[in-house]
Amino acid sequence: MNKNAKIYVAGHRGLVGSALVRSLKQGGYSNLLTATSKELDLRDQAAVRAFFERERPDHVFLAAAKVGGILANNDFPADFIYQNLMIEANVIESARLAGVEKLLFLGSTCIYPKMAPQPLKEEYLLTAPLEPTNEWYAVAKIAGIKLCQAYQRQYGCKYISAMPTNLYGPEDNFDLESSHVMPALIRKFHEARVRGAPTVTVWGTGKPLREFLHVDDCAAACLFLMDHYEGEEIVNIGVGEDLSIAALAGLVKQAVGFEGEIVFDTDKPDGTPRKLVDVSRINGLGWQARIPLEEGIASTYRWFLANGE
Numbered sequence: 001m002n003k004n005a006k007i008y009v010a011g012h013r014g015l016v017g018s019a020l021v022r023s024l025k026q027g028g029y030s031n032l033l034t035a036t037s038k039e040l041d042l043r044d045q046a047a048v049r050a051f052f053e054r055e056r057p058d059h060v061f062l063a064a065a066k067v068g069g070i071l072a073n074n075d076f077p078a079d080f081i082y083q084n085l086m087i088e089a090n091v092i093e094s095a096r097l098a099g100v101e102k103l104l105f106l107g108s109t110c111i112y113p114k115m116a117p118q119p120l121k122e123e124y125l126l127t128a129p130l131e132p133t134n135e136w137y138a139v140a141k142i143a144g145i146k147l148c149q150a151y152q153r154q155y156g157c158k159y160i161s162a163m164p165t166n167l168y169g170p171e172d173n174f175d176l177e178s179s180h181v182m183p184a185l186i187r188k189f190h191e192a193r194v195r196g197a198p199t200v201t202v203w204g205t206g207k208p209l210r211e212f213l214h215v216d217d218c219a220a221a222c223l224f225l226m227d228h229y230e231g232e233e234i235v236n237i238g239v240g241e242d243l244s245i246a247a248l249a250g251l252v253k254q255a256v257g258f259e260g261e262i263v264f265d266t267d268k269p270d271g272t273p274r275k276l277v278d279v280s281r282i283n284g285l286g287w288q289a290r291i292p293l294e295e296g297i298a299s300t301y302r303w304f305l306a307n308g309e
């Protein structure tokens with residue numbers, strides 16, 4: 001990307017979008033384009049077309065999405081599938097019509113089959129059934145990948161897709177009902193410590209394995225792919241290492257300084273048993289994650305104390 005290129009970050013207030021804006025600014029890109037959901041409803045086709053016609057960005061990072069954790073996906077399936085399909089279809093078609101040079105679509109590792117072998121290789125996409133708790137979101141994200149591939153084939157658009165593993169960091173959603181596990185645990189352990197509560201409840205059995213990538217690493221990977229990758233195939237973004245939810249709870253407990261007990265609520269769902277991505281494709285292209293998990297948890301907790309409470 002040219003330093004003066006007009007770069008549209010869709011979803012700039014979200015976890016990934018805000019990290020992209022931070023990374024782009026740090027990298028000296030000064031011509032950034034953003035719009036809040038009030039200014040531009042990405043589900044509104046006419047509004048999105050008019051926005052692209054008027055602004056004509058050179059590059060687009062498509063980080064806008066309706067996102068949420070395991071319960072939110074279960075409770076609001078229609079919102080998750082409908083809103084994500086609309087956002088992707090509107091942005092990708094409008095980008096083509098407005099001559100956008102390159103677009104990076106952000107997916108998620110929940111696009112992979114529930115029982116796929118681990119680590120998850122990019123070619124496992126669409127080889128077996130999805131995890132039912134988040135299949136609504138996953139089906140919409142798979143449609144986004146297929147849109148990029150179809151636009152490459154039919155129109156020669158350089159529209160690529162990246163699949164980040166579970167992300168965490170500043171600007172995450174710390175709402176206990178709708179958040180993912182990392183921000184939920186940071187908040188639960190913090191509040192328990194402040195209240196002097198004897199226990200913290202962690203959902204599920206604690207046995208599922210997850211991989212966690214700091215969102216600043218994810219943003220760095222996206223900038224790297226925008227500059228160095230043009231393939232039709234999807235690219236995983238991850239660290240290549242995972243840990244159990246119980247072990248994660250132990251790390252968060254330590255970072256927060258909570259001294260009570262951890263209890264597991266097995267009435268809550270575990271979700272997919274393991275989710276670890278194979279990072280050989282992106283490593284082979286020349287990119288690697290840098291932020292160690294313990295350091296990332298500590299800095300995210302500091303951010304939560306300063307902003308999130």
Ligand code: GDP
Nearest residue numbers: 069070179180181184202203204208269270271
């Ligand atoms: P997933 O990676 O798509 O399954 O989504 P989550 O990040 O929401 O959940 C990951 C795992 O953490 C699941 O096994 C959850 O049951 C478990 N978990 C434990 N405690 C919590 C919590 O307080 N909130 C959430 N969202 N998940 C939790």
